[in-house]
Amino acid sequence: MAGNSDPLTPRAKIAVTAGKAVAAASRAAGRGSGSVIGGRVALKLDPDLLGRLAGHLDVTLVSATNGKTTTTRLIAEALKAAGPVVSNALGANMPAGITSALAGGADARYGVIEVDEKYLVGVAQATDPKCIALLNLSRDQLDRAAETRMLAENWREGLAGSKAVVVANADDPLVVWAASSSPNVIWVAAGQMWKDDAWSCPSCGGVMQRPGDDWFCGECGFRRPTPSWALSGDHVLDPHGSAWPIHLQLPGRANKANAASSAAVAAVFGVPPQVALERMYQVQAVAGRYDVVQFQGRDLRLLLAKNPAGWLETFSLIDPPPAPVILSVNARGADGTDTSWLWDVDYTRLSGHPICVVGDRKLDLAVRLEVANQQFQVCEDLDQAVQLCPPGRIEVIANYTAFQDLRRRVGN
Numbered sequence: 001m002a003g004n005s006d007p008l009t010p011r012a013k014i015a016v017t018a019g020k021a022v023a024a025a026s027r028a029a030g031r032g033s034g035s036v037i038g039g040r041v042a043l044k045l046d047p048d049l050l051g052r053l054a055g056h057l058d059v060t061l062v063s064a065t066n067g068k069t070t071t072t073r074l075i076a077e078a079l080k081a082a083g084p085v086v087s088n089a090l091g092a093n094m095p096a097g098i099t100s101a102l103a104g105g106a107d108a109r110y111g112v113i114e115v116d117e118k119y120l121v122g123v124a125q126a127t128d129p130k131c132i133a134l135l136n137l138s139r140d141q142l143d144r145a146a147e148t149r150m151l152a153e154n155w156r157e158g159l160a161g162s163k164a165v166v167v168a169n170a171d172d173p174l175v176v177w178a179a180s181s182s183p184n185v186i187w188v189a190a191g192q193m194w195k196d197d198a199w200s201c202p203s204c205g206g207v208m209q210r211p212g213d214d215w216f217c218g219e220c221g222f223r224r225p226t227p228s229w230a231l232s233g234d235h236v237l238d239p240h241g242s243a244w245p246i247h248l249q250l251p252g253r254a255n256k257a258n259a260a261s262s263a264a265v266a267a268v269f270g271v272p273p274q275v276a277l278e279r280m281y282q283v284q285a286v287a288g289r290y291d292v293v294q295f296q297g298r299d300l301r302l303l304l305a306k307n308p309a310g311w312l313e314t315f316s317l318i319d320p321p322p323a324p325v326i327l328s329v330n331a332r333g334a335d336g337t338d339t340s341w342l343w344d345v346d347y348t349r350l351s352g353h354p355i356c357v358v359g360d361r362k363l364d365l366a367v368r369l370e371v372a373n374q375q376f377q378v379c380e381d382l383d384q385a386v387q388l389c390p391p392g393r394i395e396v397i398a399n400y401t402a403f404q405d406l407r408r409r410v411g412n
Contacts, residue, residue: 012052015045016103023100035088039096042103050095053102054127057086057111060265061127061164063120063155064135065148066310068093070250070286071135071258072114077283078266078276083109091287094119095126110269117151121158131268132159132182133167133261135190137174138197138309139341148197152178167264169257170227173215177202177222188264189213189230190257193316194309196344231260236273238263244273249284252317288407292393295410296386299393300326302412304403306335308344314397321352324389326382328359328402335400339364347372353395356385359402382409 008016023038031037042049060079062072069091076087086105088098093114102111115123117137124132134155137148155178159166168179170187174197179185191213192198198215199208206219216223228239235243236259246259259280266276285291289304303318305311318325331337339361347369355376357365362378369376379385386394398406406412 008052009046012046012049015042015049016053018042018045019100019103033090033092035090035092035100036094036096039092039098039100039103042099043096048126050099050102050123051126051128053099053105054111057102057105057108057127058269059111059113059127059129060131060133060268061113061115061120061124061129062133062135063115063117064133065117065138065140065307066313067135067254067258068114070255070283070289071133071262072112073283073286074258074262074280075133075265076110076112077279078262078271079110079112079269081266081271081275081279082269085110085112087112088114089287095123098123118154121154124159124162124164129164131167131265132162132164133265134175134179135169135258135261136172136192136194136309137178138194138307139344140307140336148174149202152202155179156181165268167261167268169261170225171213171215173198173208173222173224174202176225180225185225186229186264186268187225187227188261189227190260191231191253193253194312196308229260229264231257236260236263236277238267238273242273244277246277247281249281250286250290252313254313254317288403288412291412293410293412296383297391298386298389300386300396300410301393302403302406302410303395303397304400305397306399308341311345311397312349315346315349318353318395318397319393323353324356324394325350325353326356326358326385326389326394326396327365328357328382328396328398328406329362329365330360330399330402330405331364332360332401335402342368347374350374354389356388358382358385359398359405382406 019038019042022041023034026034076085086108088101093116152174160181166179166182166185169175169190171192201217203222204220206217230237263273263276292301303314305314331339357378
């Protein structure tokens with residue numbers, strides 16, 4: 001335990017009450033969960049509220065470009081074996097949303113918190129975490145996100161000397177460089193499918209060498225650390241060399257990697273791998289991701305992919321051709337307004353799939369698919385796209401706000 005802090009101050013209690021009231025009003029008005037606006041109001045009234053709410057918790061922070069929400073959910077399930085857990089399960093991962101989530105955790109022992117990459121250092125300073133999980137770093141939201149090496153440098157400087165146990169992916173050079181300033185790191189061989197953001201050494205700028213699964217810089221000697229945990233096929237290898245089977249209802253290699261990192265985090269809190277991995281089987285879908293829903297006589301599997309690394313992982317888990325695929329891309333504020341990232345995605349991996357394109361930026365995507373020599377149809381909306389597909393399963397891949405639009409349309 002982090003040690004019981006004093007009960008919340010009167011000011012903090014007023015802030016929590018006001019935040020919950022505003023959130024309830026927002027929900028009643030049909031404007032979403034209200035967690036972000038509620039958290040903003042609460043933090044305005046007590047700027048130190050996040051730290052106060054975390055005071056009685058053993059906190060784990062989870063940050064990455066891809067896989068944060070799913071890994072947070074898997075860790076939360078695993079830690080329930082050791083005690084009550086509070087978590088921002090819906091993915092509101094900036095300080096306001098995190099504050100709202102923790103406000104509901106007065107009786108919890110553990111806090112498992114997904115944190116946006118840009119806010120990780122500040123949230124870590126406020127919450128004094130026992131564990132920080134760092135999964136990957138790649139390009140995302142090009143119009144406003146820091147270049148990946150700058151983000152890694154921010155982590156490296158901000159986490160230097162942290163008392164937290166850092167569980168980090170040994171296969172991502174940017175993550176390794178960021179985590180290496182911490183005195184207590186547990187390395188996990190979780191794999192790295194997308195390598196295009198890590199060809200130059202984050203330490204000296206030299207060219208990274210990548211023989212097999214290894215990597216190193218030929219100029220400064222920066223190299224892959226020896227992992228103590230590893231994903232090996234359908235098993236997690238623990239530091240003692242024991243292999244524990246992964247049984248997930250979530251699809252794909254990326255989720256097995258998330259499970260391996262989650263098992264390493266759970267072990268920090270004394271939950272054995274077998275118990276942790278068995279509990280992870282409970283997770284069927286995460287904020288609508290991977291759900292299969294009935295719509296117009298078809299089975300739609302909803303898949304979220306927000307950036308090139310995410311699309312690459314998603315292509316690896318869809319049904320083989322000729323399974324139809326619907327792609328939807330928006331470029332609203334939450335997505336990032338720059339769609340040039342579409343040119344970094346290898347859409348030739350969809351060859352043989354009938355493709356329908358929808359979303360605000362369907363024409364941007366259509367141009368990209370044309371250049372990739374793919375067969376596709378541009379549709380007005382999801383309804384038209386589904387009608388063009390034969391009965392059976394349809395893989396639906398969408399970026400962030402497009403995914404929310406789809407969930408609303410299918411009633412998920």
